Amino acid sequence: MKSLKRIFRQQRDQLGRRLRPARAWLTPVRALLGAEALALCAVLGFLLTGERADFFDRVGGRADVWLALAAVLMLAVLHLFVNRRIVPALNRRFAIERYDERRILFDLGRAGRTVTSVEQLYGIVAGTIGEALGAASVTIFVRDDQTGRYECRFFTVQLNGGGAGDSRGAAGTGGESGVQSLAFERDAVVVKRLYNLTIPLSLEPRDLETWRRSLELVPPGTRERRRDEIKTLEAVGARLLLQIMLKDRLIGIMSLGARRDGRPYTLEDRRMLMSVAGQMAFIIENAKLVERMVEEGRLRRELALASEVQQQLFPAAPPESAVLDLAGFCQPAREIGGDYYDFLLLDNEQIGVAVADVAGKGISAALLMSTVQASLRSQAMALNPGLGVEGSLADLVATMNRLLWRSTGTASYVTFFYAQFDERTRRLTYVNAGHNPPLLVRASGMGAEQHAARENGKGFARANGVKDNGGFSEGGVALTSAFEETMWPN
Incomplete structure (x- = not known):
């Protein structure tokens, strides 16, 4: 029984394919003309056959001829009435206006040059094609360069009896059947077939039904993706x-639904669509370029704002001191970075000096730098003896380290140097947490003896390691990690 049903279905589909050209040729106006011709033949056959023919023969030898002429005249009057009253109404109701291919290409080219909104650009393309061909729906899928998926970017849905654009929207804005979530995977069946074809791909409901029945033969790993592909095709009503194509790349897919008049897409329609596809490729590439330009502009504005905020984290001016000359400057490698220095004016004539370097560059390093700045200032004030709280600089750095460890990942780290100078005793106390060791420059080692002194240790010496209560009697210079690299021979 199943075999008989399958054979019957195949014969029915084959007959439908054979009759499809006749359906395209047989318009309502042509059907009406055929009905008029059949009516004329029926009237003449009725009047000129049987007993009626014998009657007219008895009336006269040419009575049948005059009767035929009268019938033709009556049908001619009826035909004239039909042409004036009924045919125009049928044309308005059923006939599809012929589109101008050159006009369509011109409008799309002008839209590609003037429209700045990507969604508006896709809307013009979908609306123009849908109105020209009378398609019930038009959906545009664009390839995502990062994932390779073909995501729904725009759709139009023609409601029954409505004109073009009854329901339309950009992907992600809601709409019919959750279109904002529709997409084709990079290994989808239709994607592979379209890539290997040079003409548009026709789909019928029976094709989707065949695909659905064949899902049992698909490996379990890809079965769900194939099922989603079928659902996507059904949701957009793809016919x-x-x-x-752009060169040898499939950058987009346009899906057209069934025509509102029920006719199939002709060879002329396909040729027009193939001409439009070439222009669509450049429109999509321009749209992606516009998206990248908009995104880059937004990032530049955000980076400029972040750079302005970061500059406000640096001290506007060093604190004034009768015994110290302080200065600091930071120039990030990019708009923002993780280099950091700070001056703190504490109670009891204490001045704090901090230099730090966050691993990495960019926004993530700048965010971590702001965390270092906030924790340093809060902990430095908490260990201020003037507030009755005692503690060493090693305790300060240990507390900061615990705070940063809890709020950052394992790949983030900061090198940090912090010193406090007592103006009364002129004693510098510092702690170094993984930062480049500071340099102690003595007055006798300045000038020409500096390079030799670095080699023999006479001019100035390095202060290495994490130390607390270390003091220098003359003065200190703190520097960031990039300073030493500029002096390397290579």
Whole structure:
């Protein structure tokens, strides 16, 4: 029984394919003309056959001829009435206006040059094609360069009896059947077939039904993806899929639903769509370029704002001191970075000096730098003896380290140097947490003896390691990690 049903279905589909050209040729106006011709033949056959023919023969030898002429005249009057009253109404109701291919290409080219909104650009393309061909729906899928998926970027849905654009929207804004979530995977069946075809791909409901029955033969790993692909095709009502190629890359897919008049897409329609596809490829590439430009502009504005905020974290001016000359400057490698220095004016004539370097560059390093700045200032004030709280600089750095460890990942780290100078005793106390060791420059080692002194240790010496209560009697210079690299021979 199942075999008989399958054979019957195949014969029915084959007959439908054979009759499809006749359906395209047989318009309502042509059907009406055929009905008029059949009516004329029926009237003449009725009047000129049987007993009626014998009657007219008895009336006269040419009575049948005059009767035929009268019948033709009556039908001619009826035909004239039909042409004036009924045919125009049928044309308005059923006939599809012929589109101008050159006009369509011109409008799309002008839109590609003037429209700045990507969604508006896709909307013009979908609306123009849908109105020209009378498609019930038009959906545009664009390839995502990062994932390779073909995501729904725009759709139009023609409601029954409505004109073009009854329901339309950009992907992600809601709409019919959750279109904002529709997409084709990079290994989808339709994607592979469109890539290997040079003409649009036709789809019928029976094709989707065949695919659904064949899912049992698909490996379990890809079965769910194939099922989602079928759901996507059904959701957009795909009857014709147009590949949008740029050189040898499939960058987009346009899906057209069934025509509102029920006619199939003709060879002329497909040729027009293939011409449009070439222009669509450049429109999509321009749209992606516009998106990148907008995104880059937004990032530049955000980076400029972040750079301004970061500059406000640096001290506007060093604190004034009768015994110290302080200065600091930071120039990030990018708009923002993780280099940091700070001056703190504490109670009891204490001045704090901090230099730090956050691993990495960019926004993530700048965010971590702001965390270092906030924790340093809070902990330095908490260990201020003037507030009755005693503690060493090693305790300060240990507390900061615990705070940063809890709020950052394992790949983030900061090198940090902090010193406090007592103006009364002129004693510098510092702690170094993984930062480049500071340099102690003595007055006798300045000038020409500096390079030799570095080699023999006479001019100035390095202060290495994490130390607390270390003091220098003359003065200190703190520097960031990039300073030493500039002096390397290579």
